[in-house]
Amino acid sequence: MLQYILYFQILLCVFPLYRIIAGPTIADRMVGIEKLGILVTSIGVIVILLTNQSWMIDIVIAWTILSFISTLTLSKYLENKKLND
Amino acid sequence: MTEIVSNILIAIGSLFNLFSCIGLIRLPDAYNRLQASTKAITMGMCTILLGVTVRYGFTGVGVKALLAIVVIFFTATVSAHTLARGTYRFGIKPGKETLRDDFKES
Numbered sequence: 001m002l003q004y005i006l007y008f009q010i011l012l013c014v015f016p017l018y019r020i021i022a023g024p025t026i027a028d029r030m031v032g033i034e035k036l037g038i039l040v041t042s043i044g045v046i047v048i049l050l051t052n053q054s055w056m057i058d059i060v061i062a063w064t065i066l067s068f069i070s071t072l073t074l075s076k077y078l079e080n081k082k083l084n085d
Numbered sequence: 086m087t088e089i090v091s092n093i094l095i096a097i098g099s100l101f102n103l104f105s106c107i108g109l110i111r112l113p114d115a116y117n118r119l120q121a122s123t124k125a126i127t128m129g130m131c132t133i134l135l136g137v138t139v140r141y142g143f144t145g146v147g148v149k150a151l152l153a154i155v156v157i158f159f160t161a162t163v164s165a166h167t168l169a170r171g172t173y174r175f176g177i178k179p180g181k182e183t184l185r186d187d188f189k190e191s
Contacts, residue, residue, distance in 0.1 A: 001092055005099050012099075015106035019118070027115040027172040034164060035109060035122045038130060038157075042102060045133050045150075046095065054146040057137075061153050068160035075164070075171035 006046045013039055030074050037067030087139055094136035101129030114180035115172055123165035130157050 016039065019032035044060045108121025134157070137150040173188055 002095070005095055008099055009102065012102055012106050015110055016122075019109055025115060025177055027168070027175065027177055028118060030168060030172075031109070031115065031119050031122055034168065035105070035126060038126050038161065039102065041157075042098070042130055042133055045130075045137055048146070049091075049095070049137065049140060054141070057146050057149045057153065061149065061156060064153065064156050064160060068164050071164040072167055075167040078168075078171035079174045081175065 002046060002050055009043050034071045091136040091140035095133050098129040098132035101125050115177055116169060116179055119165055119169055123161055127161045
């Protein structure tokens, strides 16, 4: 059962990729990037359960914090830049 | 028994991820997409990590999964807030369906 859930989660990554490619504005692309980061952590968690390699939970926590920092940097870049410049 | 419970929790979490993905595609506006994609996926990830805790008990992996729940709770909400603020300051207007804009005068 866990195997099919893993395939399902990998299939779900198509939706943020579509939003990154076809987003009308730059903000939609950033929303897609943030969401893709969280989905990758959920895939990592299911891989832990499938392979019983428990050290990978450290990688999940580190990936979460890295995704948070990258989203903060992107939003700061967006805030200091106007649409009409 | 614990394996069945953890599998059910993980299935519920992946369903919440599916709902947030549908919201990311279907909603009309950048702010609406941000709301759908952050709240629902926080719930889904917390449920999946709770499933890991139920599976492994209070060993090292289970406690670290609880820590990851706390980390995701704080970082997802804070990053959604800063992203919405940056979007507004960038100059992207809300859609036509939005009736009220409290952030305009500040």
